[in-house]
Amino acid sequence: MGLTGAVASGKSAALDRFRELGAFCVSTDAITKEVLTSGACYNRISQSFSPGVFLKDGSIDRKKLAKEVFSDKSKRKRLESILHPEIIDRTLALIKKSHEKIIAVEAPLLFEAGLEKCFALTVCVDAPYRLRLKRAAARGWTCAEFKRRNAVQIAAEEKAARADVVMGNDGSLKDLRIKVDCLFKFLSGVDKNDRKRR
Secondary structure (H helix, E strand, O other), rough: OOEEOOOOOOHHHHHHHHHHHHOOOEEEHHHHHHHOOOOOHHHHHHOOOOOEEEEOOOEEEEHHHHHHHHOOOOHHHHHHHHHHHHHHHHHHHHHHHHHOOOOEEEEEOOOOOOOOHHHOOEEEEEEOOOHHHHEEEHHOOOHHHHEEEEEEEEOOHHHHHHOOOOOOOOOOOHHHHHHHHHHHHHHHHHHHHHHHHH
């Protein structure tokens, strides 16, 4: 399944619960962090972006890079053209190696990147704007930073409308975990029925 949602909607919390239940889980955010450290993507970024996005040790300052690309659409598109092919390749490679019956891939830009066709099921974790803003503030984000990141994604309402399953996350973490448990149980049952038919 492809797991998506707007900024600070609770995607990672849902993914963590799927992992605890035994699903094979992939975070494209984690893969992004990996590809930013070295290799072809790192080299292309060093050639395409200002020296200001690099720390003294040569590593990429992710906060400065984010600030630069979220305030300039052309730079954001350039970064996406560098990162997305590598992220997709690595994600597919991880999926192919997995022997688990249920696979969950957290992809914030699932619909924006046209990746929904890669999954049998799309799940959107959804939460009200003000609650997401509050959660982002708890992470240390400024209101301006949240708004910049939120603005580059399609509207939360559209993500929810396009997803096969919408998982509301306007309650407690326990509430979200219960919803994940229910979906996991349902998918486990579907998988067992499929195997019986074979």
